[in-house]
Amino acid sequence: MAVVTIPGSKSVTARALLLAAAAAGRTTLVDPLLSDDTEAFVDGLRALGYQVVADGREWTIDGRAAGPGASRAEVFCRDGATTARFLPALAAAGRGTFAFDASDQMRARPMAPLTRALRSLGAGLTFQGEPEHHPFVVEARGIEGGTIRLDAGTSSQFLTALLLVAPLSRDGLTIEVTDLVSVPYVGITLAMMRDFGVDVEVDGGTYTVPAATYRAHRYQVEPDASSASYFFAAAALLGRTVEVPGLGRDALQGDLAFVRVLEQMGAEVRQTSTSTTVVGGRLQGVTVNMRDISDTMPTLAAIAPYAQGPTTIVDVANTRVKECDRLEACAGNLRRLGVEVDTGPDWIRIHPGTPNAGRVETFRDHRIAMAFSIAGLRTPGITLDDPTCVKKTFPTFHSVLAEVVQEIAREARLARNGEQFAAHLDTGSVGPE
CATH class of the missing domain: 3.65.10.10 (Enolpyruvate transferase domain)
Incomplete structure (x- = not known):
């Protein structure tokens, strides 16, 4: 029998990085994935003003419950879809001007459901190429909260990005999802939010997230x-x-x-x-x-x-x-x-x-x-x-x-x-x- 050691999950690592950044205090991630995608995510967090030490099997992230510490930043997301979708949502929770760009491959991928949702939550977005695609600039004034409708039929990452940052909103956020693909990935998001201290109420296609503070702690990343x-x-x-x-x-x-x-x-x-x-x-x-x-x-x-x-x-x-x-x-x-x-x-x-x-x-x-x-x-x-x-x-x-x-x-x-x-x-x- 061949016993195979698989590196940490990309999906779990990306979510854990964002949750740790949004938590109050220092989080340690154990066995996260080191790859091009996660390096881009870490670089993006650092550009946004977070202190991240990614060394060996244990990474530490000093979180901020109020959103990014920087007031201006330029983030290059490379090919990473989680980086390109999660970090603009996190940036919108702060205050400042944040420019995002990505590889040609990522520039071609859809973003519209997320970018439209961020605008409806109070962020200003200016597109520097094709509308609703990278590159764009986020003028962040904090996330207002309230109720929005979302089509996640092309990617569950749009829903995950909003769920992850919803506790940072002023009034909490209710998301009414009209279509959803890759449902188990949303299950990962909800389970990890619970692990970091925030429960989401789910009623059919409606997700209700309270305004809350994530809890920093030690988190084990499972294999991919x-x-x-x-x-x-x-x-x-x-x-x-x-x-x-x-x-x-x-x-x-x-x-x-x-x-x-x-x-x-x-x-x-x-x-x-x-x-x-x-x-x-x-x-x-x-x-x-x-x-x-x-x-x-x-x-x-x-x-x-x-x-x-x-x-x-x-x-x-x-x-x-x-x-x-x-x-x-x-x-x-x-x-x-x-x-x-x-x-x-x-x-x-x-x-x-x-x-x-x-x-x-x-x-x-x-x-x-x-x-x-x-x-x-x-x-x-x-x-x-x-x-x-x-x-x-x-x-x-x-x-x-x-x-x-x-x-x-x-x-x-x-x-x-x-x-x-x-x-x-x-x-x-x-x-x-």
Whole structure:
């Protein structure tokens, strides 16, 4: 069995950084993720006037319940969606002028539901390029509170950003959500807000947040379930066993439900309170709705050709507005590898087949790169045009995958040797006379 240590969750790290910044006092984060995205988030907090010491396994953040300490700042969000969406909301809770910009990739991603909400809460926004996109300037006068309506049908991050800063509002905030994707990510937000001392009242699609002060404390970041999906998929694809410690049955992250998809396909899943293990078997095609775990859609798409029978993934329109159009990226790469694929506006069907060797176009998307690296375990000669893009969330991915493959190969050799030894015993050719 290969035991894989997965870095801290990107989603949990980003939320914990903002909660710590908004809390009164010093918070220590244990085992946060160190990646390009979280470095951008830390740099942004520092620009906004927060003291952050990000060193080793424990990071400290000196929070301010009144919002950013700086009155002027320039924040470059790089490719990070959480940085680009959470920090402008935090800035709006302060007082001053805050300029935000991002990479070309992030500039193209939607922001309108959040920017419109911030304007309705009293912030002034001036766009310096395409309206409702980065770059823009926030003229912050504090968050008024009250009641707003929000469409979070393209990204749950719009709702999370507002929920996280709502306690800093003058009067509390009620958010009426008309559409919502990736619901489990909102569950992470609500659970972590409780951990930091603020309870949110939820009634259907209405979220009511009181004006309150977050409690600074020591917080453990759990491993990243989206990153773990690649190693669970490797176990399923190769018929081997992979265990991930730190992700048990009570983990916060909804993407751990990906193992249930593998279970439907024929893998065995074992969970304890502290770990999850996947044992590979003969894979069968499935039809599965991945609206709530859409970050793992590329993982399933990459291994689907090796299953018996077609695999259909539905209700994943939001994957078209991620770092790239992930649905089309998966379809195009699979076709280049010789796999038959059908697509629609919010679905993809992958037919069984034997992928050929070929070059995968990653579109600078870490999830495309990591997903198709797993396909390469079964098809020698699959290469990536940009293997370094994994630094966004998992800088050591390729070395960790190599270690897991070596362990799996070692166990396979031991198993073969054991089978040969047992055969010799059966024939009486080995053992005492």
